[in-house]
Amino acid sequence: MIHVKQLEYCSLNEVLEAWNEGFKGYVADLHMDTDAFLKRTVQEKLSPRYSHVAFDDAKPIGILVSGIKERGGIKTSWNGGTGVHPDYRDQGVGHKLVEASLKLYEQENVELATLEAVSDNDPAIHLYEKHGYIVEDHLSILQHNGQIHSTFEIRLLEKQLSPEHLSQIGWYPVKLPWQCHEDQAGEMFIRGFYKGEELIGYTVQKKQEEYGELSRIAVYQLEMNPAYQGDEPLIQAFLNQALYADKNLKRTIINVRHSNALFEPVLSLGFQEAFKQVWMLQTLNNK
Template sequence: MFFKRMSEMSAEDMVALWNKGFEGYYLNSSLDMSKFMARTVHEGLSLEHSLVLFENEEPIGFVMNGFRTIEGKKVAWNGGTGIVPEYRGKGFGKHLMLRNLQLYQEQGVDTAMLEALVQNEAAIKLYQKVGYEITEHLVCLQHTGELNVNLLESNFPERYILRRGHPVEINAVPFNRPMSAWQTQWPSMKGGESVFVTVAEEMVGYALFKRVYAENGSLASFVLYQCEARPGREDETEILKAALREVYAPLTSSCTRLTMNIRYSNKGLNELLAGLGFTSFVDQVHMLHHI
């Protein structure tokens, strides 16, 4: 048993190992070459600092890693871990994770994060054994068709001022959540947008989202990544409604509307989305390890 860097493999072998490692997974996570490379770039994954586990010269497992500096601390993200089916349940995953934590130490990482499907109990237990802790539950929601405009009507339409901006601007919001799930952070918002809600020049809410377009240029879907109201506001629901009206407009469009890894503890947002008819299609846990 030995390790290599993923960058030492050919692109074709990387993609083949990814697909083999996720074979039989709860979700269809298979990727073709273009999607694999796009994901690597968009999520800031480092092939040089991603590991491949070999047994008898055969690649049998991998972990892909991304790195960011957040509030002065180096943060690592496990952007995908897979073991080839015939080698699962034999302790190879633990060897892989322990070596990966060693790599994090070598790279001066302060905090490591990952997400795991709630159904993947074996993986969650493995991560806990090597020091990760569950810090949040996350949900991905979907809605197809028109939204009920009446449910997002404001009781105080003149109070809330909305402004569009760039995702990086949330750094200036005092209540932003920099350690949210990796793919919901502003550096992952290539082509994304932000919405800011103010009352009497006070910042009271924000959202991060993307519009996805079909090849013919038509709007295919909206994806919401973060939507927060300033903590302690009695008008939290009104703030969130104002942000959602802007994010998902035009509300009468019949395209798909999604959320990506919204935290369960954001109860006000989840209640609003449930009332609008959004339903869950992925549930995950967010896990952290302080190195």
Template sequence: MQITRMSECSLNTALEVWNMGFKGYFVNVTMTLTQFVKRVANDGLSPEHSLIAWVDGKPIGCIFTGVRDISGKRIAWNGGTAVVPEHRGQGVGQRMMQACLDVYRELDVDVAYLEALVQNAPAIRLYQQSGYKIVNTVALLVRNGPLSARAFEGETGSWRTVKSGLPHEVMSLPFYQPFSTWQTQWQSLAGGESLILYDNEATPIAYALYKRTPDESGITKSIVLYQCETIPSLQNKTSALRRLLHDVYVQHELDCMRMAVNIPVSNREVIGILEGEGFTISEQQVSMMRQMKR
């Protein structure tokens, strides 16, 4: 078996091994070439740091990687590990993971992250054997159709205003979560938006990161929440979260898909509010981390 960098092969080959490698997966993650190119760009994936495994000149597996510098640390993210069905159970995944970790060492990575579906026991076992540990569980919540006219209403809190802006504007907040899962970080949200909630003394007390996607006619077809957090000491936390979630999912009559991606299950307030408005948990993933330096 030979392992090369993804940048050494064509986009079509990389897409082919991705789609074949995820054949029979728990959820459909196959892509068209256009979707593939968009995902590489939006997720900040690096073809020069990603890997393709080959046998007899045919691609049989892949690992997608992204690298970022955050708060003085170099972070790597495994955005997908896949092996084509006929080569599973032959140690391909283990060899690719070791090669991937070698790439991380070359790049002087401090911490490596990835996510895996909770039901994907073989993948979780592979990652644990490669030195990763489970650090959190995150949930995908979904709701289709219009909301009620009184959605997200609740007790009025003592805040002054909500400021809308771009995703990077939350970066300077002292309670911003820079090490949330890769796809929920502000760097992954090109075309996204932010909301910052201020109290009566003009102090920021909560924020949300989200993205609205229109269809071909310009009508919103989906609204996706990525982060919704408050300062830890906030007393009327539920009211603040309701206010932000109301503004994120505004236009209650809009018949579209509303989602919340990779919300930590420990964030019981946000999940509880969303479930109270008819959102359901569609899937859960474990978030895993590996310290690259001892």
């Protein structure tokens, strides 16, 4: 008999079996040992209390991991992965897991349920749509190695910002993919770029150095003031500085939204798409 229970009431061996079997044949290798699974749980701010495991009697056959937090005054949940054992796919296990998660979100007074799905994973997208999620946007992971060949004509003033500062920006995007939030685990560095007193744009990123030199950046937010999104010289100046165009390094932009006005300008700099997903949201009526 197939049933679902919260992950916090399962053994770690049951959870790992559900995860590793559930993601067999997935587009990326998600097999994990105990240390890797626990590390991801912490880094992604997932919770055993908000996650579920499906069983066929005592056999773990599926998993859905979730996190819940408040951001920008909105209590938000994130489905950080749904996987079903290959022998049990297309038998309603995924439906049971998503139903259990949405019921728990409602109990926890979640206002916005979010997730990402691989763009060509039609069965997963249809599953979530059946349960009320809609595609909000398309997301891409973009990469570029080496120098960016671009002309520097304007120099912007750079200041380091705090997460509290971001929340005070009138055009700050409150709704963002979960992994792009500035409060995720790890050392996030926020750089603001100004023309005079006016904030033109900002980035949230992680930096890595080798032998004292910057060698790699991962950009989680790349946002520009809407008032200047038609100003080509300012766009170029902002991207040049934000992405260290003059440096020979590896750059990754995480889950940039296709609706972001900077998406096409970034592609024009030679960035390549490494991975594509859909970003799906559901508003829950808990207020």
